[in-house]
Structure formats: structure tokens, C-alpha cells
Amino acid sequence: MLKSQIRRPATHSVLAFRPLRNSAAQSLNAPWSRFASSQSQKPGPSSHWIRNSLGFAVTGTAVFLGYSYMTDGGKEDWTSRPEVTKRQPVDANDLQAQFIQEKRSLKSPGVYTWGSNVYRVVDPGSKDTDIKTPRRFKYFDGQVLRDLKIEEKCGAAITENGDLVQWGQAFSESDFKPTATLTGKNLISLALSESRIIALSSDGTIYSLPTSKDEQSSGPKLTESSWVPFWPNRSNLSYRVLNPSLKLGEKVTTISGGLEHVLLLTNSGRVFSAASSTENYPSLGQLGVEGLTWSTRPKGPADACHEVTALAGSKIAQIACGDYHSLALSKDGLMFGFGDNSFGQLGVDFEPERSFKDAPFLMKVQKLYSRNLYLPKVTSIAAGGANTFFSVDVKRILGYEEEAVNVHDLGKVTTDTWSCGRGIWGTLGNGRWVHLQDSPTKVKALSGVSEYDEKTKQMTPIRIRAMSVGTTHVSAILDNKTNVSRTTKESLDQSKDWGYDVLFWGGNEHFQLGTGKRSNQSKPTHINAPPQNKKTQGEARLQIMPRHKGKVNKRNVSMEQRVECGRHVSAIYSAV
Secondary structure (H helix, E strand, C coil), rough: CCCCCCCCCHHCCCCHHHHHHCCHHHHHHHHHHHHHHHHHHCCCCCHHHHHHHHHHHHHHHHHHHHHHHHCCCCCCCCHCCCCCCCCCCCCCCCCCCHHHHHHHHHCCCEEEEEEEEECCCCCCCCCCCEEEEEECCHHHHCCCCCEEEECCCCEEECCCCEEEEEEECCCCCCCCCCCCCCCCCCCEEEEEECCCEEEEECCCEEEEEECCCCHHCCCCCEEECCCCCCCCCEECCCCEECCCCCCCCCCEEEEEEEECCCEEEEEECEECCCEEECCCCCCCCCCCCCCCCCCCCCCCCCCCCECCCHHHCCCEEEEEEEEEEEEEEEECCCCEEECCCCCCCCCCCCCCCEEEEEEEEEECCCCCCCCCCCCEEEEEEEEEEEEEEEEEEEECCCCCCCEEEEECCCCCEEEEEEEEEEECCCCCCCCEEEEEEEEEECCCCCCCCEEEEEEEEEECCCCCEEEECCCCCEEEECCCCCCCCCCCCCCCCCCCCCCCEEEECCCCCCCCCCCCCCCEEEEEECCCCCCCCCCCCCCEEEEEECCEEEECEEEEEEEEEEEEEECEEEEEEEEE
């Protein structure tokens, strides 16, 4: 298991020599007593030499123990330290707790943000243009969220009770603090475009509203139903409702958005697309409807929903959107792409004469492996900016001329992560800096990684648990084992859970990687957890807390931490 804490060497030095101190009087005085009693009737010149030698030994031991005490700073009595070094349950009130990010998740859930603060999104109360390392967002102290999306000019979150909260200069140019806007709709997730917010409610309704506070108040308002029969009310803010043509019992369960478009996934595996920008109509094929442009669109509202019929033959399980391109993953592991390919983000050759593909096509993953020896299956997809990422489970199979007895890894499954698209900021994660990558390249730091599972008594691959792709940077949470013996009834402060490892890479022009430095990273790297305060000693590698029970306003709430990367900004939040 990967370690998540840099431990102080002085502590181990003291613990290693503690048995000497506890038995010092017995181990030194007892032999001297026996020697003295046996030789008391026959004193000789050698007794002085022995006495002097023992004196030097005692003095040396005292000096060493004193040095051990001083190197530990003298801040606490070393004689009071526990005899064992195994990890104890975390005390949420202990300022020197071993895992400070775990302690804070237990003590008080919340949101941490960092990166560009020019538009007062990362820290509305600060005039700093950049926030170099993760900083706690005071407004969300003690809150758990259903969803959070953050961009350079605006931020939006869905609270625990399903209300939409917005902030940033794109929302209001005079008041930057978070403000509740669309309320009472029981929202569960959202997507941000260049000028609008798309929000999904628990009943499958999709709301589209302007990002700007002024446009929300001045735009046309819909008539809403009321609890009083035949007494409709008019909405207090402007929004639209997207209406895909759904079958009986079908509803939208997942949404994902780019700068100008949004994809909708239903519980039956169908995909719909719609325009999501007030100013620009999607014109780079990202809607997945061949030949669809502003001039050829059907009559009706500009944000009408279109079924991506080319995917009708496959039951889609996941969707993902970059700025101007789209991805879809079927239940049986087939990956489809459509939209802009200006940087090779669709994983096929860039064609200058036609830089986009407006019809979904099957992205051929098998070509990345030897067809006769390995069977690949795509398990997850992610997109953002002009980049695409996907993870593949690869099973070793028997070749045409191979015999099973001679293949030592037959049936073994490994997991690889691949990327394509723009890599000038190191966003590909492959250690190279390129403008265009139109063939998938392996992210070696996230490929072929495994760990020993004590339950199954064998090595198992470490997969990607979640990935968030911003415009220039990326984060990946590894699905490493947090505890081999954890039971579902345990709360985190009573168990011995480790966190999920999280890595960041790519552009760092606004400190969005959280390293505290401006240099870009072309390979996935760990960052440190934010310190509790200036007096906190030592460094802890940032980890993401798994689902656990924690206190929220004296209530026990099941929560987990999630990571969100946007345009030049990043966030970690506690989610229900």
C-alpha cells in the first residue's frame, strides 16, 4: 500500500532506543553488583579499570538519550510516547494527527479551492490574483454538496438540499459571494457552458439558465405550477427546460457539458445533445448529428434536444464532453467519439481540410495492442478542454500458436490509461510537450500499476476511480485499496482507512496544480495536503477520503471527497 505521510525520523530513533532507557538501571547495575559481591574479599588493581569503563558507558548512554530528547525539540516527554508505532484511530481534536486531511474531513467537511482568482472564484473575499495552494472556502464550511463545478470566471454548486448556488464575476460584477439562485428543484448535478448553467433534477428535468445574475432577473420567466390548484405562479428568475423525446418510464440520469453543448444520458442508454450557449451555436460536430448547423437546424428553439441516433444500437453507460468534442462509452466497452479534432482529441489522424467529425464513430482501441495476444475493454472515459482520456482493462489471451502451459500470464488483467489531444502544457501526462497528439499515447504513471490484495491473496490492478480534466490540467484519483479489512459499519474515525491517492499534472500557469510553484508538470505528481495552520509540523501527501460517516451539524452523514478541475482552477469538496 502506498504511504501517505512523511514521518519524522527523530521519533523512530527514540523508539528504537527506548528499551535501553527502560532497563538502564537493571542492565548496568545488576552485573556490577554481581561482580562486586564475588570479588569483595579480593580487591585488585583491575577493579578501578572496570569501574572507569562502566562510568564511561553510563555517561555515553546519558549523552545519547539527551541528544535524542533535544532532536525531538523537547516539546513533549519522550518517556510518555507509546511503545508501538502502529497507526491508531484518528483523533479529530489532535493537532498532530498523522493524517491531517483525514482529520479535517472528520472534524468539518468543506471545500478547498486554488488557482486563478482574477474573477473572484477561488476566494471571493481575497484580492489575490492567484491562490497557490489549496485554501478552504469559508462559505461552504461544514457543508456537504451534491455537485460542484468551477471555472475561471464562475463557480456553481448544488447544496445538500438540492439548491443551486452561484458566485464569481461572471455571475455578478459587484457581489462575488455565493448566492442561492435556482431553488426548490431538488437538483442533483450540473454542467457549465460559456454562458449558461445546465442543471439536472432528481426527477430527470433539465434546467438551462443564464450564468449572469442580471440576465436571470431580466430574461423571460416561465409559469410554474403551484401547490394551490389552478393557481400558477411565475418563476422569479429566467430559465428554460430542455425536453428530449423520452419513452414511457425513461428519464435523464446523467449530463455532461462543453462550452457550447451538453449531452444527456437516459436510464435506457440513449444519448441526446443540445446547444447550451446563449451566444454561439455548436458547429464543430459536437452534437453528434451529421450535417447539423445553425442554418440546417430544424424549426423550433435553438436549444432543442436531438437524439444521437448513430449510437442507438449501443446501450451507452458513460458520456463525457470536452470544450468542443464528445465521447460515449457503451456498456460492453466500446468507445465512440465525435466533434472537434483540431488537436487530435478524437484519437484519429488530424485532417486540415476537415478538422471535425459530426457523426459518431467507433474509436479503435484494439490497434493499441497485439490482436492475437491481448483483449482490451474500455472501462472509463474523461474529457476536457481539447483532451481525451480513457482507461482500458487488458486481458492476456492465448495466441494462435501458443500452448496454455507455456503462457505464465494467461488470463492476467492489467489496466492502462491512454490520452490524446493537446499536450503543449504537459496535459497528456506522458512526459512530453507536443501541440497535437492524434494517436493515443499511454500515461505510464497510471498504467500497469497493481497492489497486493490481502482478501484475495493476489495482485490486483489499480484502476482509475475518477478523473477530472480542465482546460490545461488534469487530476486522477486512483482506486487503491483504502483498507483491506474495513467493514461497512465502521465510521472513518474508528477504522484504519487510508485515502485514495490523487495525482495532478499539466498546465500550472495559475498554480492550479496546487504545488505552490508555477512550473508545468508533464507527468502525474502528488501534492501536499494544505496545512492546518502555520504551527503545523511535517508534510502530508494529499489523499482523497473514501466514503465514510462524518458529522454535519451534529448529524451523521455518509460522504466522500471529490476533485474538480476547471479552466485554470481546481477544487476538492465533500460530497453526499
